[in-house]
Amino acid sequence: MNVEKLVVIGQGYVGLPLAIRAVEAGLDVVGLDVDGGRIKRLAHGDSFVEDITTARLGRALASGRYHPSTEYADAEGFDICVITVPTPLRDGTPDLSFVEQAGTGIGPYVRRGTTVILESTTYPGTTDELLRPLLESASGLHSPGDFHLGYSPERIDPGNPTWRLENTPKVVSGLDEAALHRVDAFYRRLVERTVPVDSTRVAELTKLIENTFRQVNIGLINELTMLSHHLGIDVWQAIEAAETKPFGFMPFRPGPGVGGHCLPIDPCYLSWQVRRKLGRQFRFIELANDINHEMPEHVAQRVMAGLNRAGRAVTGARLLLLGLAYKRNTGDMRDSPAVEVAHLLRALGAQVHAVEPYAEAQHLPDGVTVVELTEAQVRRADAVVVVTDHDCFDYDLVSRHARYVFDARNRCRGPAVERL
Numbered sequence: 001m002n003v004e005k006l007v008v009i010g011q012g013y014v015g016l017p018l019a020i021r022a023v024e025a026g027l028d029v030v031g032l033d034v035d036g037g038r039i040k041r042l043a044h045g046d047s048f049v050e051d052i053t054t055a056r057l058g059r060a061l062a063s064g065r066y067h068p069s070t071e072y073a074d075a076e077g078f079d080i081c082v083i084t085v086p087t088p089l090r091d092g093t094p095d096l097s098f099v100e101q102a103g104t105g106i107g108p109y110v111r112r113g114t115t116v117i118l119e120s121t122t123y124p125g126t127t128d129e130l131l132r133p134l135l136e137s138a139s140g141l142h143s144p145g146d147f148h149l150g151y152s153p154e155r156i157d158p159g160n161p162t163w164r165l166e167n168t169p170k171v172v173s174g175l176d177e178a179a180l181h182r183v184d185a186f187y188r189r190l191v192e193r194t195v196p197v198d199s200t201r202v203a204e205l206t207k208l209i210e211n212t213f214r215q216v217n218i219g220l221i222n223e224l225t226m227l228s229h230h231l232g233i234d235v236w237q238a239i240e241a242a243e244t245k246p247f248g249f250m251p252f253r254p255g256p257g258v259g260g261h262c263l264p265i266d267p268c269y270l271s272w273q274v275r276r277k278l279g280r281q282f283r284f285i286e287l288a289n290d291i292n293h294e295m296p297e298h299v300a301q302r303v304m305a306g307l308n309r310a311g312r313a314v315t316g317a318r319l320l321l322l323g324l325a326y327k328r329n330t331g332d333m334r335d336s337p338a339v340e341v342a343h344l345l346r347a348l349g350a351q352v353h354a355v356e357p358y359a360e361a362q363h364l365p366d367g368v369t370v371v372e373l374t375e376a377q378v379r380r381a382d383a384v385v386v387v388t389d390h391d392c393f394d395y396d397l398v399s400r401h402a403r404y405v406f407d408a409r410n411r412c413r414g415p416a417v418e419r420l
């Protein structure tokens with residue numbers, strides 16, 4: 001197959017790495033995004049996605065085959081189009097408006113023989129029931145038949161240097177055999193291994209299984225952690241011991257809750273679809289969501305109780321939070337449970353200071369003073385709360401100098417440390 005022109009709609013955490021990888025594989029790539037600010041930055045060689053270095057972006061631009069653009073007209077004459085736009089929740093239900101806008105935008109440029117692939121995470125049936133009719137009515141063509149349509153879930157793990165786009169197996173699907181063949185051949189140019197499945201619905205469900213599995217297991221271990229606290233048993237040690245079983249066990253760690261744009265959201269796409277199509281509840285998902293939502297409150301209560309035992313009230317206490325991002329070693333604060341912990345402690349009357357070396361200033365939560373992690377800051381704090389365990393933090397310094405540490409991540413050791 002001789003693919004010449006690729007359009008990637010959405011130049012965010014998923015779309016930008018895909019576009020750059022395709023340039024490196026020899027394709028001519030238009031990176032489309034409605035966010036003019038992002039496109040301007042990309043055109044100037046300024047990457048905002050941690051996994052794409054400025055040098056790598058610079059090389060892609062210098063090749064003359066990467067064209068960041070806000071104009072759908074630049075898609076004219078494309079061979080393959082991949083859609084990587086957001087799929088958030090609105091009032092607890094899937095918001096597919098971005099996918100609809102992308103489909104409506106690209107539809108007029110779909111020709112006979114072109115291939116369109118959806119990568120955004122969504123409920124099973126979206127590609128066939130929502131995207132297909134949009135593309136058909138905008139193009140006047142049909143799929144299967146005139147153009148090819150497929151789904152391939154993204155598995156990117158931002159900030160993970162080991163598992164990258166090219167060495168993570170890619171699940172691929174199409175509405176029919178011909179579409180599957182096109183989608184598979186495209187991704188085989190970009191990744192080491194593809195995993196073809198029989199239908200777009202199977203591929204859509206695959207992604208939701210992966211994220212629901214994580215969400216449910218984190219919920220399980222979080223509930224066990226809260227109960228173990230009341231039973232007076234060290235859950236962390238029990239997990240470590242269980243982990244020595246060489247088969248049939250996979251460890252999950254407790255934490256202050258789940259955040260970001262995947263785990264709290266993706267399983268809800270599945271439970272929403274189950275409710276809509278079957279009129280039934282997906283009980284595991286609902287339960288895991290409830291438990292994981294409880295965790296920031298649990299952390300705040302435990303900090304309050306810890307201060308109380310030392311004869312200090314949370315009102316007026318000076319607290320030092322380590323980490324505000326939802327995930328270790330990133331600055332991403334979208335739906336971060338750490339931010340919720342900060343708000344809850346402030347609402348209890350504490351003065352909240354936080355150390356967050358990765359966050360951009362404009363995204364920091366109101367009322368939280370950002371400081372450096374120094375011995376003086378640690379000594380001044382009535383309590384240090386480890387919420388997001390970035391590797392760059394000096395946990396030894398914290399363990400040695402803090403009066404009291406509440407550690408939600410099992411990083412600190414010593415007599416002043418209480419673990420989640």
Ligand SMILES: NC(=O)c1ccc[n+]([C@@H]2O[C@H](COP(=O)([O-])OP(=O)(O)OC[C@H]3O[C@@H](n4cnc5c(N)ncnc54)[C@H](O)[C@@H]3O)[C@@H](O)[C@H]2O)c1
Nearest residue numbers: 010012013014033034035084085087098101102120121154
């Ligand atoms: N980030 C991850 O780790 C990850 C991993 C797997 C799957 N996903 C899924 O991939 C999808 C994209 O996620 P992301 O993290 O890249 O989001 P993102 O917000 O980083 O990027 C999406 C981009 O799409 C642009 N956009 C929105 N509507 C558009 C339109 N109509 N036309 C052109 N551009 C448009 C936005 O301006 C934004 O720049 C989501 O469905 C997400 O659930 C994300």
